[in-house]
Amino acid sequence: MKKMHTSKDQGIFEIFAAKVTKATGSTPAFLIAFLTVVIWAVTGPVFKYSETWQLVINTGTTIVTFLMVFLIQKSQNKDSLAIQLKLNELVASSQFASNRLIDVEDLSEKELQTLHNYYLKLSQLCKEEDSLQHTHSVDEAREIHEIQNENRRKSRKEARNSRNQG
Helix, strand or coil, X not given: CXXXXXXXXXXXXXXXHXXXXXXXXXXXXXXXXXXXXXXXXXXXXXXXXXHHHXXXXXXXXXXXXXXHHHHHHHHHHHHHHHHHHHHHHHHHHCXXXXXXXXXXXXXXXXXXXXXXXXXXXXHHHHHCCCCHHHCCCHHHHHHHHHHHHHHHHHHHHHHHHHHHHC
């Protein structure tokens, strides 16, 4: 089993949240929860399916769910930030990547939609080219597309001229 890396700067709650999240996401934790429900269901006839019997499972699951939401969210926030930092590093280290995407997660939905439209346009321009690897920005794609269109026009014009002369 892989040892969990901990930093000296981690707080007690952060360490606790990471360990509990890891433990509750394990097979033994699932089996314990499953067995708890089975035992509760089997004891129904013993307690004559009373309101107290029902209240035990309802209260227990509500409390566990309530606490787990916060622990999972804490872990998810940390994981999400780590992934964003890794992606930022990849974007920043690539000579062909647009630095506009660093910290993109901090943009508004409207700004994200604008970027999405930008990449849709880039995708459309790239589809008109022979290879997706030829362009790295909308401006470059547009420029290459215009050059290729101009070359096609020249080729057609030359073909017409040669037919007319021959």
